[in-house]
Amino acid sequence: MVAVAGRLFADHGYDAVSLRRVAREAKVDPALVHHYFGGKDELFGAAVSLPADPGDLLAGLDPAVPEGRGELVAHAVLALWEGPQQHVLAAFARATIGSASRTRLLRDVVRRRILARIAEGLPCDAAERELRAGLAATQVVGFVLVRYVVRLEPIASLTVREAEAYLAPALERHLTGTLPPVRGLAGAP
Structure with a gap:
């Protein structure tokens, strides 16, 4: 039943899937679902629970070595999305986009469990670490939506190796490269 729900949420989004439909396609009584x-x-929540612990995915990240972090993050993201949980992740993405409460939940999870870990040890102050992690997140979210949810070509048809080769440098630039001086940031005019 959970697998059927995960597939339906992935294919049609949260709002278009009813409990009755899940029961019908799972060939169970609707009362059982309730x-x-x-x-x-x-x-x-049961159908789209995170398929992997972010700490496990980023286990190779050494806070003392900022360089190369973009490659590690790109590899972790693509390994996760290319795995057997792709439909669950797509369902989660679709449902989150359309729901303020789910977006808030995802934002909290991403900020606390993923972005803080990605930015850990970067040689800058806390505000800049948060900015750099947020900029990296824009690359990951955009890439994931284009490749796995919208399936925009030619990005959707790239090999995993090609996808990683394109994504990693963008992440690296945001995490460890020189940021343009922007008014209001430390050290900016």
Whole structure:
């Protein structure tokens, strides 16, 4: 039932999937879905739980060595999205985009568990670390949406190796490259 729900959420988005439809396609009584999941949010949560712990995905990240971090992050992101949980991740992305509460939840998870880890040890102050991690996130989210959710060509058809080769330098630039001077940032005019 959870696998069916994950596929339906991935294919049609959160709003277009009803509990009745999940039950019908899973060939179970709708009461069974309500019994185990109470409601659509609970079923969605079970169907799209994070398929991997961000700490495990970023285990090779050494806070003392900022260089090369873009490559490590690109590799981790692509390994996750190319894996068997791709449909679950796509469902999560689609549903999050359309829901303020899910967007808020995702923002908190990403900020605390992923971006803080990616920015850890960068040789700058906390505000700049947060900015750099946020800029890197724009690259990851954009790339993931274009490649796996929207499936825009030719990005969707790149090999994993090609995708990593394009994504890693952009991440590296945001994480460790020179940022343009912007009014309001430390050290800027």
